[in-house]
Amino acid sequence: MNSKITLGVSTWLWQSPFTTQSIALFPKIKQMGFDLVEIPLENPSLIDISQVKQALKDNGLKASVCVVFGDDKDLTADDPSLYENCFEFAKTCFEHAKALEVDFVAGPLYAAVGKARLATDEQRKLEWERSVTNLRKLASIAQEYDLQIALEPLNRFESDLINTAADVMRLIGDINHNAVKVALDGFHMTIEEKNIRDAINTVGDKLIHVQVSENHRGIPGSGLTPWQDFAAGLKDVNYNGALVIESFTPEIKELAAAVNIWKKLADDQDSFAKEGLKFLKETFND
Structure with a gap:
C-alpha cells in the first residue's frame, strides 16, 4: 500500500449520532x-471533546471530521437566518476539530443535504451566488481556527448544486479563498462521473480527503467501482491524505432512511x- 495514505473508517458504519x-x-x-477514525459531528453538544481526544490518544488513532447541514442550515436558502445557523454550528464544529488537532472539516457544506429540485436557471444562479458568498465567509471563519474546509460533491439525488469534480472546482474558483479544498467520495463519483481517474485529476492538489464505499454503498471491492482507476488517479495527484470507509448501519432507522439504505x-x-x-x-498499493 502507498505508505502515505492513511486508512480510516467512519463511526457512521456503526452509530449515529456520535456521542x-x-x-x-x-x-x-x-x-x-485502521489508523484513523472519522467523526461525524451531527450534534456537538453530545460530545465531551476532551474525552474523545484522550481516547484517540489511548488507542493510537488519528481523527478526521465531517459535517453536513440539515434543513435548518442552508447557505443557499431564501431565509438568511439559515446562514447564521450554519455559521454558528460550524464554529462549534471547528472548535471540536481544533481540539482534535485535525487540519480541516469535510462535507457538502455548500447547501442543505437533500436539496435536489428542478430549479429554474434564475434560481440556480441565485443559489450559486449565495453559496459562493457564504462559503467565502465560512472559509474565513475556518481560517480563524487554522482550519480548511473540504467541499464534497454529492450525487444528484442528494444535491442539485454540486455533483462532480468539475462542479466543485468551478465553485472553488468563484469562492477564491485559499482555505477551500476538496473531499471526494467514491460512492457519489460512481453515480456522477464519466471517469474516476479523470475526476481525481480534475481536482488535483485541491484534494485533501477521500471517502469510499461501493457504488451500492456496500463493502469496497464488492461492486462496480473501477478501483484500479481510482488508485491510479490518487497516484497521479500524489495524494497522501486519508482513505476513509464511509457507509451506514441499517440499524439506525433515521440515518438509514436519510441515505436510502433499506437492507443490510x-x-x-x-x-x-x-x-x-x-x-x-x-488495492491502493505501489
Missing part, C-alpha cells in the same frame, strides 16, 4: 487495523469494516 460514548468503538477500530449491506458492520480494509490494503 462521548462512541469512543467505545475506538479499541475495535484500532484492533481491526454486509453480514454485520464489523465484517463490512474488516473486509473493506483488507480490500483497500490490497
